[in-house]
Structures are given as structure tokens and as C-alpha cells.
Amino acid sequence: MDYEFDAIVVGSGITGGWAAKELTEAGLKVLMIERGREIVHGDYPREMKAPWELPFRGRGDTQRYKRDHAVQMLNRHFTEWTEDHFVNDRENPYELGPDSAFTWFRSYQLGGKSLTWGRQCYRWSDYDFGANARDGMGTDWPIRYADIAPWYDKVERFIGVSGASEGLPSLPDGQFQPPFALNAVEKSVREKVSAQWPDRRLTIGRTANLTQGKEEEGRAPCQSRDICNRGCSFGAYFSTQSSTLPAATRTGRLTVITDAQVEKVDYDPATKRVTGVRWVNTKTRERKSATARIVFLNAGAFNSVHLMMNSASEAMPGGLANSSGVLGTHIMDHANTLSAVALMPGFEGRTSFGNRPTGVVIPRFRNLDKADGDGFTRGYSFQGGALQSGWGRGKRQAGIGADFKRDLRAPGAWRMVLVAFAESLPRASNRLTLSKQLDPMGVPQLEIHFAHGAGEMAALADAKREAGAMLTASGGQVLFGMDRPGPGGTAIHEMGGARMGHDPKTSVLNKWSQAHDVANLFVTDGAQMASSACQNPSLTYMALTARAVDHAVGLIKAGAI
Amino acid sequence: MQHFRHKQPKATRREVLAGAAIFALATGLPMPASAAGEAPSPRIALLLKTVAQIVIPRSDTPGAGDVGVGAFLPLAFAHGLEGTREPGRGAVAANLLRADGSLRHDLWLDQELNRRAGRDFLALPPAQQAKIVAQLDAGAFPAGPPPAVPSPWVSIKALILTGYYTSEAGASKELQYNLIPGRWDADIPLKPGARAYSSDWTAVEFG
Numbered sequence: 124m125d126y127e128f129d130a131i132v133v134g135s136g137i138t139g140g141w142a143a144k145e146l147t148e149a150g151l152k153v154l155m156i157e158r159g160r161e162i163v164h165g166d167y168p169r170e171m172k173a174p175w176e177l178p179f180r181g182r183g184d185t186q187r188y189k190r191d192h193a194v195q196m197l198n199r200h201f202t203e204w205t206e207d208h209f210v211n212d213r214e215n216p217y218e219l220g221p222d223s224a225f226t227w228f229r230s231y232q233l234g235g236k237s238l239t240w241g242r243q244c245y246r247w248s249d250y251d252f253g254a255n256a257r258d259g260m261g262t263d264w265p266i267r268y269a270d271i272a273p274w275y276d277k278v279e280r281f282i283g284v285s286g287a288s289e290g291l292p293s294l295p296d297g298q299f300q301p302p303f304a305l306n307a308v309e310k311s312v313r314e315k316v317s318a319q320w321p322d323r324r325l326t327i328g329r330t331a332n333l334t335q336g337k338e339e340e341g342r343a344p345c346q347s348r349d350i351c352n353r354g355c356s357f358g359a360y361f362s363t364q365s366s367t368l369p370a371a372t373r374t375g376r377l378t379v380i381t382d383a384q385v386e387k388v389d390y391d392p393a394t395k396r397v398t399g400v401r402w403v404n405t406k407t408r409e410r411k412s413a414t415a416r417i418v419f420l421n422a423g424a425f426n427s428v429h430l431m432m433n434s435a436s437e438a439m440p441g442g443l444a445n446s447s448g449v450l451g452t453h454i455m456d457h458a459n460t461l462s463a464v465a466l467m468p469g470f471e472g473r474t475s476f477g478n479r480p481t482g483v484v485i486p487r488f489r490n491l492d493k494a495d496g497d498g499f500t501r502g503y504s505f506q507g508g509a510l511q512s513g514w515g516r517g518k519r520q521a522g523i524g525a526d527f528k529r530d531l532r533a534p535g536a537w538r539m540v541l542v543a544f545a546e547s548l549p550r551a552s553n554r555l556t557l558s559k560q561l562d563p564m565g566v567p568q569l570e571i572h573f574a575h576g577a578g579e580m581a582a583l584a585d586a587k588r589e590a591g592a593m594l595t596a597s598g599g600q601v602l603f604g605m606d607r608p609g610p611g612g613t614a615i616h617e618m619g620g621a622r623m624g625h626d627p628k629t630s631v632l633n634k635w636s637q638a639h640d641v642a643n644l645f646v647t648d649g650a651q652m653a654s655s656a657c658q659n660p661s662l663t664y665m666a667l668t669a670r671a672v673d674h675a676v677g678l679i680k681a682g683a684i
Numbered sequence: 685m686q687h688f689r690h691k692q693p694k695a696t697r698r699e700v701l702a703g704a705a706i707f708a709l710a711t712g713l714p715m716p717a718s719a720a721g722e723a724p725s726p727r728i729a730l731l732l733k734t735v736a737q738i739v740i741p742r743s744d745t746p747g748a749g750d751v752g753v754g755a756f757l758p759l760a761f762a763h764g765l766e767g768t769r770e771p772g773r774g775a776v777a778a779n780l781l782r783a784d785g786s787l788r789h790d791l792w793l794d795q796e797l798n799r800r801a802g803r804d805f806l807a808l809p810p811a812q813q814a815k816i817v818a819q820l821d822a823g824a825f826p827a828g829p830p831p832a833v834p835s836p837w838v839s840i841k842a843l844i845l846t847g848y849y850t851s852e853a854g855a856s857k858e859l860q861y862n863l864i865p866g867r868w869d870a871d872i873p874l875k876p877g878a879r880a881y882s883s884d885w886t887a888v889e890f891g
Contacts, residue, residue, distance in 0.1 A: 128733035171863060174882075180756070181850060185764035199889070304870035347868040349885055474874040477865035478884055514849045514859065514891030518842040522817055523739045523824035531845075532858060532881040540890070676850055 124398070127316040128154040128378070128415040129679070131400055133385050133430065136235025137661050138648045139421035140367030141278070145672035146419070147374040151679075154413055155377060156402055158384040158422075161230035162238070164364035165353025171206045177203050178182035189653045198228045198615070199238060204353045208239050210230065215460075218558040220572030225456075225608035227571065227617070228424065229297040232383050234363040235423065239352040241358050241615070242331040242480065243506070243657035244284045246275050246295040249489055250502070254546070255654050256403045258500040261453060262624040264653050265634035270296065274666035281370075282361035282665070283337060285328030285345075285481075293502070294486040294658070300334045302327045307473035308509030308537050309483050317487070319434050323488045323593070328481035328506065331361035340369065347477035360480065382406050384564055385430055388418055388644070392438035396643045396684070403564050404453035417643040417675055417684060421668070424649030425454070425555060428620035429569045431631075431646075432557050444621075444638035450631055451555040452543055453622055455547035455655040457614035458503075458579035460607060463590035465599030468507060474511060476535055482508035485541070486592075487657055489585065498581030501546035505590060509539040538602075539594055543581050543586035544614055547655040553611075583608055618649035636671035643684040647671045711869040724758045728790050731806060732757045735793065736844045738810075738817045745858040753847035757840070760847070761789045792836050796820065855882035 129151035132142045135671040143155045149262055174181040183203035188196040194200050194502040195209040210229045230236045249268045255261035272295075279298040284446075288296040305313060305327055314326040337544040340408045342358035351360045358365035371377040383402040389412070391398050399414035420427040428451050434443035442450045453661055487489065487502035489495055496502070512535030562620040594601055611617075624630025629641035636651050647668035649660060722733065733754025740748035748754075760769045764786075773784030775849040780791050796807035800816045808816070824835035855861045859882040882888065 173852070173853045173861065173863070174855060179763065179765065180846060181848065182765050186769055187763070189764070189769075267836075303868055307871040310871070347865045348883075349862065473871055474876055474878070476869035476872060477867055478886070479868050479870075509886075510887050510890065511880070512891050513880055513887035513889075514845060514882065515888045517845045518838075518891060519825075521822050523821050523841075524814060525741055525743060528740050528743060528858070530851075532879050534874065534878070534887070535891075538890075626826075 124414070126414045126416050128152050128397070128413060130154070130419060130675075131156065131220050131413060131415040131558075132419045132421055133388075133400060134235060134421035134423060134648065135233050135363055135368070135379070135551070136230070136421065136423060136648075137237045137240065137363070138664045139419075140237060140363035140371070141665050141668040142419040142421050142647060142672060143371040143377055145366040146676070147371045147376040149438075149672065149676040150376070151484050152370070152376045153378070153675070154415065155371075155379045156385055157232060157233050157235070157381045158405065159235070159381065161379075161381040162233045162354070162364065163306040164368070165356045167356060169207075170350070170353045170356060172204065179203050194226050195228060197226050201221055202354050204350065207240065208352060208354070212478060213652055214563055216560070216562060217652055218560055218568050218570040220570055223571060225571040225573045226610050227544075228612060228615050229423070232558055232600045233379070234368070237362040238354055238364070240661060241659060243484075243659040244282075244286070244297070244331050244350065244662040245272070245484070245486075247298055247656050247658060247663055248293050248295050250293055250487070250660070251654065251656035252342075253499065254656070255310065255549070258347040260500070261654050262409065262500070262622065262626070262629050265623060265625045269668050270634070271444055271663070274670045275662065277669055278662060278665045281336075282330055282366055282579060282677075283342070283464050284662075285334040287326050287544045289324055289326050291486055293323060293488070294484075297329070299329065302328070303332075303334065303479050305483065306475050306509055307470045308467045308539055311470070312467075312509070312539060312594070312597040313597075314319065316593050319596050321489070321591070322491075323485060325483055325485050325496070328484050329544045330481035332480045333359050340366065341467055342366070345480055347479060349478035349480045351480055352575055369441065384566070385422070385434060386392040386410075386564070386566055388430060388434040388443055389414075390434065390436050390439060390443060390641065392436070394541050397443070397641055397642060405564065408564075416679065417645065419668075419671075419675075420644070420646040420650070421648045422617045424620060424652070425569060425571070425619040427646050428555050429557075429647055431621065439640075443633055444640040445645055446640050447631060449551075449619050449622065449629060450549045452553075453549035453653075454553045454555060454573065454617065454619040455545050455549055455653060456573070456611045456617045457650065458543075458545040458575045458583055458608035460543055460583050460605045461507065461581070461603070462543040462586045462606070462607060463539075463541045463594050465539050465594035465601045467502065467539050467594075467597070467599045469598055470537045479508075480508040482506050489582070496582065497585055499578040499585070500544075501548065501578065501582065502657050503545035503582045503586045504584070505541040505655045507540040507542050509537055510513065511535055513535055523620060539597075539599055541590040541594065543590065543667045544616075544657050544659075545582035545586065545608070545614075546657040548576055548578050549619060549622070549654055551575060571611070575608050579608060580606070608656065616649075616655065618652040618655060618660055621650040622653040623651045624653060635674040636667055637674070642678070645671050645675055703715060720760055722762045722788070722790075723791060727806070728758075728794060729754060730799070731794055732790060734806065734813065735797070735840075738814050739821075739841060739844045740848045740854075746853045748844055748848040748854070751848060751851040751853045753844055753851070756847035757843055758790060760843045766842045767832065767845070768839050768843070786834055789836050789840055790837060796837075849882055849888075
């Protein structure tokens with residue numbers, strides 16, 4: 124068969140960009156298909172706007188948001204500056220199963236969620252890759268840390284991750300650019316926590332914001348604005364636009380199509396291979412197709428699964444590469460809540476300058492070498508930071524007039540915030556199915572069935588206690604804390620549905636992110652995850668993508684696919 | 685549209701509309717819908733400006749009324765900022781409710797201040813106006829846990845502060861505005877009299 128392309132990559136976000144870069148740099152001719160519109164790097168029209176230059180001062184038109192962005196508006200990064208980087212919920216509907224809650228935050232555009240992501244980059248350890256085997260929830264990962272470590276190295280060097288090495292077994296160090304520094308309160312909390320709990324460490328967030336520019340790639344160091352999700356014309360944080368797309372384009376082997384919603388991956392039962400994809404142009408409704416030797420699905424965890432379900436055929440009636448029947452099952456999202464906010468007296472004479480684009484992290488300390496979780500077998504970690512409140516504090520306090528104005532002129536009291544991310548356990552009942560409802564393109568909608576379980580609740584209850592204890596021990600006065608998670612999707616770490624595993628009977632993908640059933644089909648976004656750990660997952664997706672491409676190219680060279 | 689008025693304090697309505705259209709063209713932004721049939725009467729416009737100026741008065745920098753917050757408020761109310769279009773917030777007379785059940789915060793404020801004044805609030809001397817607004821404010825933020833149903837004043841006050849500290853004068857004269865700090869200094873002395881940064885987005889958001 125003559126193929127139009129060596130590889131098709133569906134999606135242009137964090138992993139799609141990586142797949143395109145790695146495939147083209149390996150010499151393959153690649154078609155990358157994006158359902159959303161094109162966004163050219165640097166064309167971020169509201170990036171530099173002051174609040175007084177926007178009609179609603181940055182808050183946006185709440186009435187319009189309720190109509191067009193009823194889900195997206197619940198994301199705190201959704202603002203009048205960033206609204207164009209999130210989907211219109213009315214035009215992109217999804218269904219919820221009974222007793223399910225899931226806020227599905229999405230960015231359909233060239234670059235996908237790489238433009239809006241939180242940029243936190245954490246390696247997994249063997250506590251994480253071994254977790255399913257240890258407590259029997261889910262299926263064992265077919266890889267361990269040693270398999271992925273070199274790929275973490277490669278990804279971190281290329282995207283640029285700033286962070287501090289700490290030598291923690293639960294959060295392996297990486298190839299870091301110099302870290303952003305802790306502020307006065309955070310330094311103190313780090314010391315006090317380490318003194319009382321030697322196994323706990325507060326460290327600066329490891330973030331894909333450059334502290335050293337990569338001039339040869341046209342990327343400047345971070346300007347400490349902390350408005351990343353407006354788009355950064357400095358190229359200082361990792362996005363498809365700033366990083367992987369230029370690299371892939373430079374090869375001369377990349378074709379990009381935007382406004383193209385892939386409806387189906389074509390499968391040839393005679394060869395047991397996928398042969399290409401079909402898409403609809405979302406503006407003209409024109410339908411087109413292309414063929415390729417291999418296909419990479421990088422549409423975002425739930426959308427890659429959705430596409431596989433919609434690619435059911437006579438030969439594969441349960442969905443593409445779903446002989447196991449587990450496609451769509453065991454989806455996850457970290458149970459996420461605000462564990463503690465505390466006033467931090469004693470630092471009134473200190474402040475900071477600039478807006479650091481990351482907070483701090485207290486890596487997992489539960490259920491590592493001893494089972495010390497009260498009602499839960501996995502772990503959680505904290506992210507957060509200390510800040511001096513701004514004028515917004517005036518909204519919640521009595522006062523008017525000259526004294527009030529004078530008070531709000533100065534930075535407010537220091538406070539420290541700790542937000543917990545608890546590991547989400549893989550459960551068969553948390554799953555994606557096809558709805559009978561059609562989307563505006565006539566495609567069956569996705570139906571999300573999701574509820575957090577007792578283990579996650581127990582972890583967050585422990586997290587609330589421990590966050591309060593650590594801030595109290597650091598001299599803080601705890602004001603507030605929660606132990607109930609937000610609805611599924613709150614962490615924006617949705618993953619799973621096409622899990623990796625040893626056994627084709629219980630998993631969709633093998634250890635190379637390659638479909639057990641279809642040797643030339645690779646799924647390298649969050650769909651492949653067999654467990655969730657409690658770290659932000661994107662770095663792991665990128666490393667697994669680069670690793671999968673390396674394997675796929677090897678198979679092509681060997682003539683195996 | 686009228687929240688642009690602070691840029692052209694003496695403009696006629698026609699000029700304001702033209703200015704807004706040019707602004708929209710220049711920025712590529714849609715013009716905000718007007719207050720959707722809720723354009724304030726001259727009385728309400730004066731009331732909102734007066735109350736905004738009482739909350740944030742003129743000092744060595746302009747007050748909230750000076751920078752157009754009185755005109756920002758009707759737009760914010762009509763478009764539901766700070767929850768002002770959520771229905772069912774307290775028992776009030778039907779003539780203060782929109783068809784969707786949400787409260788006309790501007791009309792409520794007029795009625796509430798007149799009630800507290802025992803006469804036309806706007807006819808009172810400034811000191812008495814300020815005293816009445818201070819009482820309204822104190823009642824909306826009682827000591828102890830916040831009331832289950834907040835006073836509409838909580839949203840109005842939040843929008844006065846929003847309108848002020850996101851105006852050019854409020855954000856960059858009263859406070860400091862620095863879109864591109866260029867560096868991160870993690871731990872430096874806080875000088876007495878230092879002004880906070882309106883561009884410290886996280887600090888502003890989390891208050």
C-alpha cells in the first residue's frame with residue numbers, strides 16, 4: 124500500500140507536539156491534525172492587555188459565560204484574558220452518567236492544553252509504577268522507573284524545567300534549570316516542617332518555565348509575569364507553539380491541518396493494521412481522509428478513547444483495539460481540594476518582587492515504605508505557596524472611606540495555602556461510554572461516569588489534618604480547610620481509559636504505548652495511564668510519547684510495521 | 685459602554701459610543717453589550733457614583749467615583765459579575781427583581797439607602813451619606829461567621845473595588861502596575877508606605 128504519510132498524529136497538544144517532533148526528527152513524513160483553530164506563536168491578542176483595556180476588566184461577561192462556557196468558567200484560569208483558549212461548552216457538549224460529576228476542562232486549538240496547562244513537571248518513582256501491583260487495585264504497569272528515566276531526561280532538557288534537586292525517593296530529581304527561590308514564609312515553613320517531620324520536604328515547584336533562555340530556539344527566560352495561559356510571546360513556558368512545533372516544522376516533514384475533527388480511525392481487518400483517519404472540517408463540514416503507515420492518538424485522554432470508541436467496525440464492534448473490553452474503563456482524576464489556608468504572622472517586614480510562575484510542593488510522604496495511610500493505600504501531595512494578599516481582600520472585610528483605601532494600598536498579611544492532590548484509584552465503574560446524543564458534527568457524544576471513592580476521601584481527610592498540623596507547627600493560624608474534593612475533572616488531570624498493561628486480555632496498550640490488537644496504533648496521551656500517582660502527569664505523558672516514537676521508528680526500520 | 689466615560693469625562697453619549705467603537709476596533713474586542721435595557725436613570729447614575737466615591741474617596745489619587753466606577757457598576761450588574769444575576773438572594777420586593785429572579789442591585793441600593801436615611805439619601809450632606817453607607821457596610825460584614833444569605837451590598841462593594849482597582853488610576857497610581865517584572869526577587873524588605881501591585885494576579889485573586 125502507498126501511504127500519503129508515514130505517520131498521522133491526532134492532536135497537537137502536549138503529547139501531539141512531542142509525537143510530531145520526534146517522528147519528524149526521525150525522518151518520517153507526518154500529518155498532524157488538530158480539531159481546533161490555528162494559533163500562531165506570538166499571536167496572543169490579550170497577552171499584554173491591562174484590565175482597564177478589557178470590557179469587563181478581566182472578569183469577563185458572566186452572563187455570556189453561563190450560556191457558552193458553563194463548565195469552562197469553573198476553571199479559575201478561565202478569564203477574560205484567556206477565554207479564547209478554552210472551548211465553547213454549548214458547541215462541545217458531553218453527557219454525564221447517573222450520580223456522576225465531572226467538569227471537563229478543554230482547550231480545542233492548535234497547541235491544545237499546552238497553552239493553558241499548569242506547567243508542573245514531576246517524575247514518577249517506582250512507588251508509583253509499582254502501586255497497582257502492591258495493593259491490587261488496577262493492573263500492574265508493564266514498566267518501571269528505569270524504563271522511563273532516560274526519556275524524562277530527554278524531555279526535561281528540551282522543554283526546560285526549573286527546579287531544585289532534593290534526593291527524595293518519592294519524587295526523583297531531574298535535569299533541572301536553576302530553581303525559582305522560595306519566599307520568606309516558604310523558607311521558614313520548609314525549615315520547620317523538615318525539623319519536625321524529617322520525611323517531609325517543602326520544595327519549589329518544578330515548572331516548565333525557563334530560568335535560562337534557550338536563545339537558539341527563540342525562547343527567552345521567564346519574565347515573572349505569571350500570566351502564562353494568556354499565551355507567552357517570550358516563549359518562556361513550554362507549549363507546542365513555543366517548543367515542539369518549531370522543532371517539527373524545522374524538519375520540513377510536518378503538515379498541519381487545523382479545524383479538523385477526526386471522526387474515525389480506519390482499520391483493515393485483513394492486515395490487522397490501521398490505515399489512516401477520516402475527519403470533518405468543522406467550518407465547512409467537508410469530509411476528508413488521509414492514509415499513513417502508523418497512527419498516534421494524542422487527542423487528550425478522553426478524546427483519544429472517544430475516537431477509538433467511535434472507530435468501531437465490523438471487525439472490531441466494541442471499538443478500535445478493544446478486544447479486552449476495557450477501553451473507556453478505569454478513568455481517573457486526582458481528588459483535589461484546598462486543605463488549609465493559614466495566616467503566617469512574623470514576616471510583616473518582608474515582601475517579594477515579580478510574579479513567580481510556580482508555587483511550592485510537598486511531595487508524597489504517606490504509604491511509601493510503611494503503610495501509614497488511615498483508610499487509604501496510596502498517597503497525596505501538596506502544592507501551594509505563601510502570598511501577601513492584594514486588594515481583593517477588601518471584598519470580604521468591613522470598611523469604607525479613607526482609612527479603608529489606605530489599608531488596601533499596602534500588601535496584606537502573609538498567608539500560606541496548601542492544596543492536596545490525592546491519587547485517584549483505577550476503578551472499572553469510572554468509565555467513558557458513547558452517548559446516544561450527537562454533537563453538532565453528528566458524532567455520538569462522550570458520556571462520563573465518575574465518582575471519587577472512599578480511599579480518595581480518606582486521603583483528603585488525612586491531608587487536611589496534616590496540612591493544618593504543618594502550618595500550625597510553622598507558626599501559622601489555620602483559617603480554613605476542606606476535606607471533600609471538587610467534582611471529577613477539578614484537577615484537570617483526567618487520564619486512563621486505554622490503559623497500558625502486560626496482558627492483552629486486561630489492557631489496551633502494551634509497554635510501548637502500542638495497541639495490543641493493532642501493531643501500528645499508538646496512544647501516548649493520558650489515556651494510556653494504568654494508575655494516576657499523585658503527581659501532575661504531563662511530564663510522564665511526554666516521556667512515554669518520546670519513548671513510544673523511538674520504539675515505533677525502530678519497528679518501521681525493522682520492517683515490522 | 686459607559687464605563688469608558690472616565691477616559692472622556694466630558695464626552696456626550698454619542699462621543700462615548702463612538703469612542704467605544706474605535707476602542708473595540710483597535711483592540712479587536714467585542715464591544716460589551718450595554719446594560720441590556722438597564723441603562724441607569726440620571727438619579728441612579730448619580731447614586732452609584734456617589735456611593736463608589738464614599739467607599740473609595742479621593743486622596744492623593746482619584747476616588748472610585750472619579751474614575752468611572754459609577755458607570756462600571758450598571759454594566760457589571762447587568763452581566764452578572766460577582767453573582768449579581770444569581771436568582772433567589774434574599775427576600776425582596778418583586779419590583780426589585782428581574783424576570784429571571786435576580787435582584788436589580790442598583791434599585792435595591794437606592795431603596796435601601798433611602799430607607800436608612802429616612803428620606804432622599806442623595807439630599808443628605810456628604811458626612812451623613814458616608815455614615816449611612818458605613819452602617820450598611822458594617823451590617824453586611826458582621827463579626828463571626830458570614831450570614832447564610834449575604835447582603836446585596838457585599839456584591840456591590842466587591843464591584844466598586846473591582847471597578848476601582850482595575851481602572852488605570854486605581855491599578856497604576858493608587859497601586860503599582862507592572863506587567864513585565866522581568867525578574868523574581870523572592871525575599872526583600874517591605875519598605876514603609878510601599879504600594880501593593882495590582883498586577884500580582886494571584887494575590888489579587890486570592891485576596
